[in-house]
Amino acid sequence: MTPPDLARVGRRRAALRRWFGTTPAKVWLSASACVVAVVGLFGSAAFAFDQARSGLHVLKEGAGPQAMATTELYLSLADMDAHMADVLLMGTDHDLGSRREDALKRYDTSRTKANETLVQAALLTEDDEVEKRNVQLVLDGMGAYERLVTRARLLNDEANAPSGRVDQEALEEYRRATRLMHTELLPKAFNLGLDSSAIVRADHEERQSAAGFGLVGVGVTGLMAVTALLALQMYLRVRFRRRMNVPLLGATAGTVLLTAGMALALFCSSGHQREAKEGLDAVMALSRAGAISTDMQADESRYLIDPDRADNYQQVYLERAQQVLFCQANDLATYYEAIEKVAKDQKCPDPDEPDKNSDALGYLGPDAQKVLLSGSEGALAEVLESYAALQSQDRALRAAKEDGDLSEAIDIRMGITDAEDGAFQAYEGTLAELIQQRRDAFDEGNERSDATLSPWTWLLPGGTVLLLALVVSGVRPRLAEYR
Amino acid sequence: MRFRHRRTASAGALVAAVVLGLSSCSVVLGEEESLLDATSLTVGVKGDQPKLGLKNDDGEFEGFDVDVAYYIAEKLGFSKEEVDIVEVTSANREEKLLGEDKDKDKGKDEKVNMVVATYSITPERKTEVTFGGPYYVAKQDVLVRAEDTHIQGVRDLEGLTVCQGEESNSAARITEGLGIDIEQMNAPDYSSCIDALREGNVDAVSTDNLILAGFLAEEPSAFRLVDQPFTDEKYGVGLPHGDVRACEAVNKAISQMYQDGTAQELLDEWFGETGLEAVTGEPAHVPQFEGCG
Numbered sequence: 001m002t003p004p005d006l007a008r009v010g011r012r013r014a015a016l017r018r019w020f021g022t023t024p025a026k027v028w029l030s031a032s033a034c035v036v037a038v039v040g041l042f043g044s045a046a047f048a049f050d051q052a053r054s055g056l057h058v059l060k061e062g063a064g065p066q067a068m069a070t071t072e073l074y075l076s077l078a079d080m081d082a083h084m085a086d087v088l089l090m091g092t093d094h095d096l097g098s099r100r101e102d103a104l105k106r107y108d109t110s111r112t113k114a115n116e117t118l119v120q121a122a123l124l125t126e127d128d129e130v131e132k133r134n135v136q137l138v139l140d141g142m143g144a145y146e147r148l149v150t151r152a153r154l155l156n157d158e159a160n161a162p163s164g165r166v167d168q169e170a171l172e173e174y175r176r177a178t179r180l181m182h183t184e185l186l187p188k189a190f191n192l193g194l195d196s197s198a199i200v201r202a203d204h205e206e207r208q209s210a211a212g213f214g215l216v217g218v219g220v221t222g223l224m225a226v227t228a229l230l231a232l233q234m235y236l237r238v239r240f241r242r243r244m245n246v247p248l249l250g251a252t253a254g255t256v257l258l259t260a261g262m263a264l265a266l267f268c269s270s271g272h273q274r275e276a277k278e279g280l281d282a283v284m285a286l287s288r289a290g291a292i293s294t295d296m297q298a299d300e301s302r303y304l305i306d307p308d309r310a311d312n313y314q315q316v317y318l319e320r321a322q323q324v325l326f327c328q329a330n331d332l333a334t335y336y337e338a339i340e341k342v343a344k345d346q347k348c349p350d351p352d353e354p355d356k357n358s359d360a361l362g363y364l365g366p367d368a369q370k371v372l373l374s375g376s377e378g379a380l381a382e383v384l385e386s387y388a389a390l391q392s393q394d395r396a397l398r399a400a401k402e403d404g405d406l407s408e409a410i411d412i413r414m415g416i417t418d419a420e421d422g423a424f425q426a427y428e429g430t431l432a433e434l435i436q437q438r439r440d441a442f443d444e445g446n447e448r449s450d451a452t453l454s455p456w457t458w459l460l461p462g463g464t465v466l467l468l469a470l471v472v473s474g475v476r477p478r479l480a481e482y483r
Numbered sequence: 484m485r486f487r488h489r490r491t492a493s494a495g496a497l498v499a500a501v502v503l504g505l506s507s508c509s510v511v512l513g514e515e516e517s518l519l520d521a522t523s524l525t526v527g528v529k530g531d532q533p534k535l536g537l538k539n540d541d542g543e544f545e546g547f548d549v550d551v552a553y554y555i556a557e558k559l560g561f562s563k564e565e566v567d568i569v570e571v572t573s574a575n576r577e578e579k580l581l582g583e584d585k586d587k588d589k590g591k592d593e594k595v596n597m598v599v600a601t602y603s604i605t606p607e608r609k610t611e612v613t614f615g616g617p618y619y620v621a622k623q624d625v626l627v628r629a630e631d632t633h634i635q636g637v638r639d640l641e642g643l644t645v646c647q648g649e650e651s652n653s654a655a656r657i658t659e660g661l662g663i664d665i666e667q668m669n670a671p672d673y674s675s676c677i678d679a680l681r682e683g684n685v686d687a688v689s690t691d692n693l694i695l696a697g698f699l700a701e702e703p704s705a706f707r708l709v710d711q712p713f714t715d716e717k718y719g720v721g722l723p724h725g726d727v728r729a730c731e732a733v734n735k736a737i738s739q740m741y742q743d744g745t746a747q748e749l750l751d752e753w754f755g756e757t758g759l760e761a762v763t764g765e766p767a768h769v770p771q772f773e774g775c776g
Binding site: 130131133188190194198202288312318326328330365368 | 662739772
């Protein structure tokens with residue numbers, strides 16, 4: 001640079017410094033700071049609301065409903081195996097004709113449902129290699145399962161097997177099928193359901209924490225905006241010797257209100273989403289209870305058709321029952337009694353000290369599900385009662401079988417599984433009622449969160465424009481004094 | 484000056500409010516503590532169960548559980564060097580996991596982050612421990628002397644003496660669960676039961692088939708496993724209660740362990756020579772998980 005250049009730069013700098021020292025410059029700068037702070041508040045609030053809305057979207061329309069669908073995959077598969085066991089148990093007896101048709105029809109419905117839920121599961125897990133592979137394995141396994149049961153049914157029909165006396169070859173095919181179902185299909189289906197719950201949880205927590213940070217951001221930028229506005233107010237007050245600048249005062253009050261309102265909305269919306277998530281968790285836990293119960297009651301048919309493995313099926317029945325509702329019991333007789341007590345006063349008897357209580361655990365255990373099912377105690381009590389009724393039918397069934405009265409046992413079994421007024425149907429009905437209550441809580445949480453967030457789509461831009469207008473109208477008359 | 488003074492005061496109040504607001508929110512926002520965020524992992528395994536978790540002469544642990552623990556730890560992001568394997572017993576598993584171990588006289592913290600030690604998942608335990616898995620579902624079975632070929636199933640134990648580890652539930656499963664009348668004998672641990680069986684003081688030992696298979700592999704000519712499994716024992720990965728994130732990650736790791744064939748390889752490696760139908764007879768399938776909630 002030549003010396004004249006340097007001199008020019010120096011002059012320009014000096015002029016700028018002089019200008020910065022003038023009152024209009026200070027007003028300009030201070031007002032610009034207010035505008036930037038208000039725009040910053042707008043930006044951080046827009047981000048926070050966006051996070052809150054996407055969190056709601058995940059729960060309401062995304063992974064939430066898909067996870068519920070995946071949970072049903074296990075139910076549909078267990079249902080298929082249950083109806084097939086019933087069909088074999090009934091044999092080709094013509095007295096049971098309509099029931100047999102009914103069971104076959106229900107088998108087909110469950111199969112269709114299983115296919116549908118598999119498609120849902122495939123959609124949900126498409127980004128996850130491990131689960132994608134599980135979906136594929138379940139799909140392949142279903143084909144193999146269907147081939148086995150179709151053959152079992154044909155063999156049994158060809159042998160004209162009477163009810164309760166399954167043809168040996170047919171039985172062997174069914175054993176392979178139910179083994180495939182229980183070692184390969186059901187565990188993977190169950191794990192898929194758990195994994196989709198995990199996806200929802202991770203997603204939900206991520207959005208909640210992003211919305212939380214957004215909330216802090218709104219608070220901080222709101223405070224900055226208020227500080228900038230107050231600083232401008234102070235400066236004008238000192239420099240222009242005026243009492244108050246009303247538009248700026250309005251802008252300050254508006255910023256406080258807007259910030260507080262938005263913070264409150266974000267905080268409440270996050271609370272409602274948490275309630276919705278709890279509802280969803282309860283729905284999924286209860287659906288799992290329903291699915292495992294379905295498999296459990298089917299063990300009655302398996303117990304009756306396969307005398308060689310009756311011991312084993314009886315034990316498996318107890319194990320599944322204890323997953324659904326747990327009381328300490330090593331055998332079914334003790335379990336039946338414990339369940340009667342739970343239906344009466346929500347507590348298991350203590351196995352060591354009969355006059356004391358112990359906690360009832362498992363998916364339906366009042367002690368294990370206190371948090372998830374709070375507010376639905378009445379509906380839960382009804383579920384427990386119908387569950388106890390189901391268990392008392394089971395007791396009668398096994399007693400008949402042990403007395404050698406197979407046809408009585410089959411009658412009881414057909415009664416339990418009756419689609420109109422069976423004990424299992426009644427139990428499923430009370431469970432569905434309880435699930436509906438929790439589902440309502442889920443929907444309500446979502447709706448409330450939506451209602452809290454939706455006004456801000458216009459309140460936020462509207463409020464911001466208003467604040468900016470107030471700042472401009474507050475400083476314009478002062479700047480005009482220097483024209 | 485007056486204004487200035489007041490301004491600093493209000494600025495101070497502002498800063499205080501922001502800081503307070505931030506810190507109270509970060510409590511709300513802070514993700515639940517998880518062992519996944521730690522830089523190292525202490526895993527508890529058994530030290531006295533051959534083929535499952537056994538402390539060898541060099542003081543190193545080896546067995547199926549140990550390999551499963553390393554596999555899971557690796558999938559959770561811990562290299563072998565970052566994993567510390569320590570011994571736990573059936574009696575102190577919970578205490579060590581909950582960090583309530585009273586036996587701290589050694590002067591070092593004995594808390595473990597994860598337990599892979601033939602740890603059966605039960606509804607009661609689930610109230611204080613979060614379980615990943617099960618990584619394997621063992622079955623209760625019966626071990627007898629090789630020459631006692633007349634015992635072919637659990638019902639053949641009627642009237643015979645059966646040994647079980649103290650505080651175990653296995654004899655009750657036979658007497659109450661199956662209604663079979665047996666003479667029950669309690670020993671302090673299963674190694675003592677095995678000694679009693681060898682010496683003819685008891686007729687059978689009953690517990691999980693994997694544990695029995697481990698003892699059988701040590702002395703294949705002395706014993707025979709009846710191989711008629713009954714009841715499930717779900718071996719879970721014990722985690723600090725409420726660590727849902729870690730539990731979900733463990734489940735994913737176990738799914739992978741079965742999908743990539745590692746589970747099958749490990750079962751073959753440790754139990755292949757026992758030729759047990761129930762353990763290595765067919766391809767291993769991923770068990771049904773318990774869920775982390």
